Amino acid sequence: MPELLQLQQVSGGYHGRTVVHEVSLSIAEGEAVAAVGANGAGKTTLLRLIMGQLPLSGGQVFFAGRDLARLPPFERVRLGIGYVPEGRALFPEMTVEENLEIGAYRASRADLRQRLAYIYQIFPKLQRLRQTRCRLLSGGEQQMVTVGRALMTHPRLLILDEPSTGLAPRVVGELYQALRALHAGGLTVFVVEQNAYAALRFAQRGYVFEDGHITRVAPAAELLHDPRLVESYVGRASPMASS
Template identity: 45%
Template sequence: MLEVKSLSVSYGAVAALMNVSVHVAPGEFVSLIGSNGAGKTTLLNSIMNIIGRSKGTVKFDGKDVSKANTPKIVSRGMAIVPEGRRVFANMTVRENLEMGGFTRPAGEVKANLQKMFEMFPVLEERQTQTAGMLSGGEQQMLAIGRALMTSPKLLLMDEPSMGLAPLVIKEVYEKLKVLASGGLTILLVEQNATMALKYAQRGYVLENGRIILQGKASELLGDNEVKRAYLGKEYNEKWER
């Protein structure tokens, strides 16, 4: 469904991505992990053409979208949940969701809104509240729901665990698991390697703008180098002893 080939992005003289290639098949849940500054957000923003690229191609659903603008990419069935959630804080929960579906027919928006309320009951309960009054976890649910209002074939997720408590992170990932089991294709980028690889089918490891490892998520989760680099201080201490 998604095929990224030899993607390179630079910020002035600084290379952020260098010949990055990834693919995601229909129905797959793929995670891309890496430390802060590895280029994860840059990759998603370049796929969506939010930022430009100096080299490489992006194909989505069999069509080259390398030169398509962001609204066109969204209309073709790709949506992104941005890092930091970025809900419209002064708008209500319902208005945020409706904004997500502004390109869809009215009947579809109504049906999708009901689906979002069924999937995220807290959003229905708080639909008249302003989004800025929600907790971090609730805002993440809202950001996911807003993206799903576009009826996407492929959902891009940027750091869904950022700033959330462990129990809330698990809840968010369980929702993603439900979406994936329902057939939605997901490409997720994360620093939280444990959660990302636990729920994904395949994974990539991005380091300093390059893909250095790829494979089944379970294999990457068990890889000693991945554990040493990405699974936290406690493992590093054990590794170094």
């Protein structure tokens, strides 16, 4: 399969301090890939470098063969990268549907209706809540809106940053069921998680991220059975999170 996202020796960080060190990775069209690691390993920084929210201090990022170096974040979204940030970043006083519509602000009215219908098919609960202000939603419902907003851009690649943070195991299971359905429909997915068990149960291939470096890449099933990785990141998993 052709590579959709490719990072070559990517470095970067904040205020002159390098957090991500010469990271190279690739994601093929149609793959489901996870990057797992402890809190503070640099995973969120890596995604912000991919999305152009932080400048590269070294290396290159390619999407569908195109060098993204000079493109601002909104242009990367237009190219086909959907981004689900850590912390959700919703507009709390706006309704579910208004938050979703932000993801397709350039769409025609007819196209907007089609995209909303698609999101409500993936997350039926959101249709019932479409006129509810987001501040009144549970954490799981807010995460559905955040994923839905990214999907409203019709991405070729969906990137998710710590999507299970703060969610009950049952809700994590529901979220990953939706991601499996999206991947089965042809969407390429890259999920970055501290919850290694949930992410590696979902993914086909995994990267282990430690102190701003990739220390291992292997099939996800192989990583799930690595004793050192299990002890460090996986631990005891709830059965609900594996559904």
